[in-house]
Amino acid sequence: MFRLFLLSSALCLASCAAETASAPENTSADAIPDAPAPGFVATATKTANSDLAKRLPLSDQQDFEDASRGFIAAISAPAILDDAGNPVWEIAQYDFVTGAAPDTVNPSLWRQGELVAKHGLFEVAPGLYQVRGYDLSVMTVIEGKTGWIVIDPLTNVETGRAALQLVNDTLGERPVSALLYTHSHADHFGGARGVLPNGAGNVPVIAPQHFSEEAVSENVIAGNHMTRRSTMMFGSTLPRSATGHVSSGLGPGLPRGNVSLILPTEELGKGITKKTIDGIRFEFMDMAGTEAPSEFIFFLPDLKALHTAEVATGTFHNVLTLRGAKSRDALAWSKGIDDMLSAYGAKSDVVLASHHWPKWGTDRVQGFLKSQRDVYRYVHDATIRAANGGAGMVEAAETLKEPEFLSRDFNARGYYGTMNHNSKAVYQHYFGWWSGVPADYHKLPAEQSAAKYVAAMGGSDAVLRTGIKAYESGDFRWAAEVLNHLVFAAQGGQTAKDWLAATYEQMGYQAESGAWRSYFLTGAQELRVGLVARNVANPGSADVLRSVPTRTLLDAMAVRFDGTKVSNSAKSINFVFTDTKENFSVEVNRSTALARPGLADDPAVTLTLTRTAFDKLIGRQAQFGDLQKAGEIKLRGSAVAIGEYLTALDTPELWFNIVEP
Template identity: 45%
Template sequence: MPLRRILPAILALVAFQCATAQTASAPASPVTVQANAAWLQALPFGDRQDFEDAHRGLVARFPEGTIRGADGRVAWDFNAYAFERADAAPATVNPSLWRLAQLNNEAGLFKVTDRLYQVRGADLSNMNIIEGDTGIIVMDPLITAETARAALALYYAHRPRKPVVAVIYTHSHVDHFGGAKGIVDEADVKAGKVAVIAPAGFMEEAISENVLAGNAMSRRAQYMYGTTLPRNATGQVDAGLGKATSRGTVTLLAPTDLIDKTIDTRRIDGIDIEFQLTPGTEAPAEMNLYFPQLRTLCIAENAARTQHNILTIRGAQVRDAKAWSFYIGQALARYGERSDILIAQHHWPTWGKARINEFLSDQRDMYAYLNDQTLRLMNHGLTPTDIADTLRKLPEPLASKWYARDYYGSVSHNVRAVYQRYLGFYDGNPAHLNPLPPVQGAKKTIEWMGGADAVLAKAREAYARGEYRWVAQIGNELVFADPANTAARALQADALEQLGYQAENATWRNAYLTGAQELRNGIRRGAPGGTTSPDLVRALTVPHFFDYLAVRLNADKSAGKAMTLNWNFTDLQERYAMTLRNSALTYLADAQAAQATATITLDKATLDRISLKQLTLPDAIRDGSIRIDGSPQAVVSLFGMLDTFDGYFSIVTPQAAP
């Protein structure tokens, strides 16, 4: 079973950012040139404080231009964004996004304060190193073992070579734990030489978040991160939280110590740490950390140099903006007057108590505003799109703060996410309750508007006027009505491209430009999309596996069929009773069916090998790794009823039903 299809966060974040479009990109149109130039007057570009902070404390750059794995493959390329060294933004990039892209290019080892160092620019996230009395504490070891290993090597090249005595995961997203085995030997963890500390619920959330919708999210993440776009001024320039995501080996070391109190304290190798749990904020399992001896607050990913996502555009469960605001406010009240330095797991630090308090106050207010104003307008009867069009931007002076800009999240999609959290997908208008599916609706729309040629002519006129949002909308109808209409595809691509050039938001730009690329050149099957991580597969529980089997069950193939299967895992001492009935696959833990069609006995390692495609089910039966009492044919037939998902389904053109 291809479990690489069910780990979207992993697949999205290990996607290597490299590709070249087959069709050359168009230049910025006069309307786009004018729109982008206007940004220079709208925002305080003369404020260079962020550039000073991003460079402050630089100890050393990485000595090589690339980070490579043992097999020679490039895990990270420091030269990929060399084109961003030009001061002025090209016409094809929003100047505000260009500014952030330049800031995110600051890569190397930085001294934040005595005993606290930070490695930035070697992955999407930061790795922080705290120097204890006898060893070092590493906080958030990046995405892959290759980049984490290189980051630690850079630190050791300029600081005493003390052993790692503890690893801390601030939260359950892969860019904050995936490189663990690049800095720590698992044997040392098992021997008690290294502590691994994480918030309560970490393992469950790290493995299960978005599992069941993984294939869809993985495909959508290619758009969000621009994984198939070239790295140039008409392609991918940034990812908002950082440049991109590393390509390498995603690993996982299970925590040895969970923080499960609202406020908890530890002394680790002479360093006092106060942990503040912040569940349900940027991640389901997340925590801030305060270091009293260093007068430093780590805000994890609860505050960043951007407005964050309440709902990421790759898709996920909606986050709670109200809780997010509350926990930032709690951190401000508890630590604001005691902090001289604030660090986060993306971007650069903030120095000075007054600036820290302003930053946290603004971030708290931002998420409160998005939540409360959406609810206000919702209760006035406005729809999600109405609300997005009404609010448009944050209030001043917050809107002019660089760290509140729409680089990763945006007011537009975040207010729609708040609406979804409270009221769901339906806006209350019965006309939208059961609309025609996209292809049928598009065909009728284009026919009613006088046919494709008439619509295309009007769309070209709208494009010439710079009405790109409308051209993208009506162009989509043209393409869905007739995907073979090359003129419609070209015009739709042109409109999406100009929207991408104008976008301040990095993920919006990536999505627009990826859509344009696929309209012109088709889907790049086989494009880098991620690698299976054995550590993460092994961390999946048996219920995770069964839940995903149920998602893959094809209702047509299983119609009229019924069976009961008992599963016994000898190493885990776990038993399950599974039932197939009415094209639904269900199971009970700690149970066995009295009249089972078959009983399957195996260990979890065998299940993992099958999941990693290292072993097939028939081979496992033949070599005795799996013992089946009863009907082996029933077990084989069940697996024959399972769908295999296409990781390259269509997005900007119609997708046929399976």
């Protein structure tokens, strides 16, 4: 039930290589031509990619020097394995991303993909190291007085364990003396059990304020939908190839494996907190409400090193992620970067982060932070300026032009977020989901409107020909809109799906954002071969479930509750949790299952149990009857009432359709 957004799989599906693809051929003037074969590159795509390559200084080697600087060692095994011997991360899976960009990949994204694929253990400064290229995120390790201080233990237990093993094998075995989480996203805490397999014990686990709440709440209630969309955003089912997934932009990709969580022993407060950890002086600056609702950055005064967490990385980030989440505040984000620039920019000899590679030299540190600050401020101010002038969400995004500094600064380009997408997120943050046009306020569902559009446009053949004409002219955005009507009207058969897939493919091949590329190419894959509903791991571990606050867990259960499955009479169910000393009641009726703290005066049934037993029940590790027989659940009142409630909890299907009805 509780799937987090970071589900990932490196499942490699058979695909047709670009070399064997061919353009469609008309057999007669009246025939509907077949769609191009997978891997075909349209002239418009070649031109768009070539034009971008001419505008950017792709020959600049500074980032390549930085990404390779300080290399010490790499993992020599062919793969990182889980406990059952299954591969979690194939070491060489991105080795193909080298040399000149093929026609099927945006040349700027190809460059970024080659950089983030560089893997191994790197020295950043004396006693300061990073393990990069084995996960979406980066693990930072500091040599403390007695052991390793680990910052962000990667996404999964297996990659976190392998990264620390590389450190110990190369630099000498030392215990973990402290574990730090920079923020509340799972790719920065999920590997906790990989570095502290027995839990925290006496080891301090330090996080920003509100971490425990935010780390488990963002994806619990809406987790199923977010997970499904994340499989598209991160290309979980795409092959790693020049016609498939080449990079996530933020990092190479997401690993498979098991997500864990060790709750912090200390959460820091607002402002700046100075602290010595295992002999190393830290200055933490709170950054809550920027890239994550709970986040800090830190400065190491003795090393003159600034760690910017995920607030400033080697890309323009997402103000609103493709997987879905609450929109972020681009203005607060920009101000946060300016705060760290003011406090530490002139003091820092090197800047490093939770993704990408470091940059050395005070001037370059300051230049990096200014570009990061300015790109978020630009998208905020330009969007609001357009909106205040009367533009709707889509129109405002179309008015934004690439700032001049981005033509020479790769570090703030849209390898993850994009100017267009983030502008719409800014608009949504202030004005909501609609444009203000009355016709947009109560639109028909897509399947209904699509059928009417197809009929109004003269039927399926006419719509298909219009879409094909747009495709052949290189107008892929219009082709996608037209052909999508046909697919959602369930007309045109596989021919319509193939043409829409071909359109998405060209849009993916042109995308500079790794997330956009993966989303378009996964859409094309699903239109051609259907849903790929296998080999995608569920990282919801007992650690994560156990850490969900009881109120949040009951609220998550409420969104699964189908009141039509219970009897007409309203009733209350009391839960008495003996281990956590919590009491909750759930008021059940034909519409809702509303949880509140405290006990109802006249419940239909009262359950006395531990939160551990409840987690087993909700996590489907045990049946209600078995827990009752074992004495882990005590029931007083109506067994029918609790039976109805549990039966009314739907289990949503992860692999629902997105790109077709």
